[in-house]
Amino acid sequence: MDLFEAIKVRRSVRKFKRDAVSEESLKKILNAARMAPTAENFQPWKIIVVTDEDVKRKLVPACNNQRFVAEAPIVLVACGLPDEAYPIMGGYMNSYPVDVAIVLDHVMLAAAAEGLGTCWIGSFKEEKVAEATGVPPEAKVVALTPLGYPAEDSERTDRKNLTELVSYNKY
């Protein structure tokens, strides 16, 4: 699928078919993640591919009771590793949230290109997600997404105008 088309069709999907995700699509998506750039190419990230029903069930309360998360055949848990990341991005921050976000954006667009739905989940309790999936203290959970075939057409949400988002030469 054309890149701009993938950007356009990607939506937050909150209803999924029960159909399993094809192995080929999952492989393409994970390879898209793998190709993502990270600061200094440190690749300080891990993705957990959750298909086990018990683990998925535990992710619902961990995601503040967003039940649709576990209705997709797969949930991806995206983690960053601060100790392996670039520690002084902009002179002030560890790069891991940015690194993981780039990786997961690649995932979301690749999924859209494969006809799959995703939804950035930022509303979760890190310690509960860690408990459900065995994430160790040295890793930080940055975001999750369900992954499956959409069971409904999601509406596109509005966006600000470019004039509000972009300026020239000065902020």
Place this chain on the structure above:
Amino acid sequence: MDLFEAIKVRRSVRKFKRDAVSEESLKKILNAARMAPTAENFQPWKIIVVTDEDVKRKLVPACNNQRFVAEAPIVLVACGLPDEAYPIMGGYMNSYPVDVAIVLDHVMLAAAAEGLGTCWIGSFKEEKVAEATGVPPEAKVVALTPLGYPAEDSERTDRKNLTELVSYNKY
């Protein structure tokens, strides 16, 4: 361009032609940014499109003397607005670095699809970038990128194997 092709051809470009970026391409790229998802759709971001030679010159020391930054016809400065972002991603972090990274990843892929080169710049002094471009205290500079037509074929950097990056059901 096909999404997976754009992911594949995107490289960190550090040599640029002097040719101006076409208005049409810039518009497509900024619109790709605009379509990017952000936590709660708050869109807490701004991009400064720097074309002014004086401002670009000031960005070189601000980017720890990476001279190639100013050799591209355009430099994009990507900022986040913590006060307008989702404050408790995962229960522990402000979403602005993730939001801005998603936006800028859309930019990088859109640029690749338009035959343009970019390079994630994380090595910079935020206060100097802010001074050069008038970024106010309430905004945080997350990353920059030069934007222009590549003057060389960049080599793809290696990536870890998927077995190191991905696990199933448990971390």
